[in-house]
Amino acid sequence: EHVPYQPIRYTEQEMVERSRAHYTLMNNRRSVRDFSTEDVPREVIDNIIRVGGTGPSGAHTEPWTYVVVRSAEKKREIREIIEAEEKVNYARRMGEKWVDDLSHIGTTWSKPYLEECPYIIIVFKSAHSKNPDGSKKIHYYHEISSSIGVGFLLGAVQNAGLCSVTTTPMNAGPKLRAVCGRPESEKVLVLLPVGYPRSDATVPDLHRKPLNDIMVVV
Amino acid sequence: EHVPYQPIRYTEQEMVERSRAHYTLMNNRRSVRDFSTEDVPREVIDNIIRVGGTGPSGAHTEPWTYVVVRSAEKKREIREIIEAEEKVNYARRMGEKWVDDLSHIGTTWSKPYLEECPYIIIVFKSAHSKNPDGSKKIHYYHEISSSIGVGFLLGAVQNAGLCSVTTTPMNAGPKLRAVCGRPESEKVLVLLPVGYPRSDATVPDLHRKPLNDIMVVV
Ligand SMILES: Cc1cc2nc3c(=O)[nH]c(=O)nc-3n(C[C@H](O)[C@H](O)[C@H](O)COP(=O)(O)O)c2cc1C
Ligand SMILES: Cc1cc2nc3c(=O)[nH]c(=O)nc-3n(C[C@H](O)[C@H](O)[C@H](O)COP(=O)(O)O)c2cc1C
Numbered sequence: 001e002h003v004p005y006q007p008i009r010y011t012e013q014e015m016v017e018r019s020r021a022h023y024t025l026m027n028n029r030r031s032v033r034d035f036s037t038e039d040v041p042r043e044v045i046d047n048i049i050r051v052g053g054t055g056p057s058g059a060h061t062e063p064w065t066y067v068v069v070r071s072a073e074k075k076r077e078i079r080e081i082i083e084a085e086e087k088v089n090y091a092r093r094m095g096e097k098w099v100d101d102l103s104h105i106g107t108t109w110s111k112p113y114l115e116e117c118p119y120i121i122i123v124f125k126s127a128h129s130k131n132p133d134g135s136k137k138i139h140y141y142h143e144i145s146s147s148i149g150v151g152f153l154l155g156a157v158q159n160a161g162l163c164s165v166t167t168t169p170m171n172a173g174p175k176l177r178a179v180c181g182r183p184e185s186e187k188v189l190v191l192l193p194v195g196y197p198r199s200d201a202t203v204p205d206l207h208r209k210p211l212n213d214i215m216v217v218v
Numbered sequence: 219e220h221v222p223y224q225p226i227r228y229t230e231q232e233m234v235e236r237s238r239a240h241y242t243l244m245n246n247r248r249s250v251r252d253f254s255t256e257d258v259p260r261e262v263i264d265n266i267i268r269v270g271g272t273g274p275s276g277a278h279t280e281p282w283t284y285v286v287v288r289s290a291e292k293k294r295e296i297r298e299i300i301e302a303e304e305k306v307n308y309a310r311r312m313g314e315k316w317v318d319d320l321s322h323i324g325t326t327w328s329k330p331y332l333e334e335c336p337y338i339i340i341v342f343k344s345a346h347s348k349n350p351d352g353s354k355k356i357h358y359y360h361e362i363s364s365s366i367g368v369g370f371l372l373g374a375v376q377n378a379g380l381c382s383v384t385t386t387p388m389n390a391g392p393k394l395r396a397v398c399g400r401p402e403s404e405k406v407l408v409l410l411p412v413g414y415p416r417s418d419a420t421v422p423d424l425h426r427k428p429l430n431d432i433m434v435v436v
Binding site for chain 2: 001002003004005006007008009010012014015016018019020022023026027028029030031032040041043044046047048049050051052053054055056058059060062064065066067068069070071074097098101102104105106137138140141143144147148149150151152153154155156159160161162163165166168179180181182189190196197199200201202203204205206208209211214215216217218
């Protein structure tokens with residue numbers, strides 16, 4: 001029932017160098033909202049999803065489903081659903097404070113990138129499923145587990161030289177679920193367009209907190 | 219306010235190869251509960267935390283604090299707090315179904331690894347903070363953002379050749395917060411021992427769902 005585990009062991013010098021290179025790679029990641037229509041090899045998308053599936057999960061319940069949207073028709077439907085909800089979110093549902101809190105990012109209701117990107121990955125989480133005997137299987141900590149899986153997946157996107165933007169399409173979940181043909185037990189966690197940035201892509205000039213503002217040693 | 223963004227561009231062949239190698243690396247990750255007491259270079263820990271800080275977050279709120287526990291005394295206190303709560307969780311608080319659902323992992327209330335590992339990283343999330351003008355800053359989707367950051371951080375642990383186990387110490391949050399000296403606005407999200415596996419480490423013989431069980435293409 002238990003098996004030995006001995007992962008690769010690096011020298012201390014190798015570990016330091018690998019950790020620096022990995023930080024450089026990941027620190028170059030930015031959320032991109034200007035996509036090129038250029039296609040991406042399908043095997044790369046498959047491997048990115050595979051990496052999402054290697055994440056830890058409470059009691060090994062693997063509470064995630066990755067819907068890969070490839071069809072231009074589905075992408076158009078998704079754009080229409082999200083833009084309709086976002087118009088309401090920006091104009092009245094969410095209020096002035098929310099609109100103000102987003103102003104430094106520069107986003108609006110308009111999402112042409114949802115049709116420009118070659119792939120959209122919609123990540124669904126489920127709170128429960130069924131055991132082989134039909135009994136209810138509870139997915140402990142399913143939101144945390146699925147979100148950690150999103151972190152793994154975004155690391156794979158970055159490693160491949162692709163980009164994405166993590167989005168949480170507000171009030172659009174059930175309609176997106178219907179477009180994807182997923183059961184009611186699955187809820188949209190995040191929607192991730194994936195592709196190359198457009199050659200004239202820009203990102204908000206944000207900065208990250210330095211190490212001393214996020215780390216405390218005791 | 220916006221700046222150009224052009225990340226590294228690989229050839230398609232390079233992308234395919236990178237994505238395969240990255241999947242192999244990440245698929246070798248397992249949650250380890252048998253740690254060596256051997257020390258780990260501090261710069262590697264710092265770089266792992268730095269990677270956690272590169273994650274995306276709702277409206278760029280960076281709602282995370284990483285407490286790195288180094289002191290043997292603090293590790294002992296943490297072990298005592300968690301084992302006391304876990305005894306109650308396993309014996310009566312959580313009930314038979316929970317204990318049964320965990321049985322294939324083989325965990326118990328006993329956590330000697332909390333003292334054996336050279337470092338414990340406790341990840342805190344906060345629902346809000348203060349703007350420079352003293353007004354309340356809301357951290358939209360702080361649990362999802364912080365959990366994605368945990369995914370980034372675990373990817374960095376794996377890349378360095380180290381290991382961890384993602385744990386959610388039930389009912390121990392406020393006491394752990396006190397040991398770490400963090401304010402009430404911060405909540406424990408996960409606790410991650412980090413180090414080398416012990417030479418005789420074992421892991422439960424679990425398997426991951428194949429690609430076709432987690433991916434749907436539309
Ligand atoms: C949100 C979350 C909570 C977890 N809580 C615990 C825990 O409290 N104790 C523990 O030993 N493992 C815990 N785990 C680890 C899982 O049991 C482990 O990820 C799962 O069995 C799959 O094994 P793997 O990580 O080796 O792939 C947790 C994992 C996640 C993602
Ligand atoms: C949970 C979550 C939800 C987000 N929702 C949106 C969104 O709906 N629309 C959007 O354009 N960006 C969204 N973002 C992206 C953030 O605005 C972005 O991560 C942040 O501004 C930091 O920029 P960076 O990712 O380039 O470091 C979201 C990010 C996270 C983690």
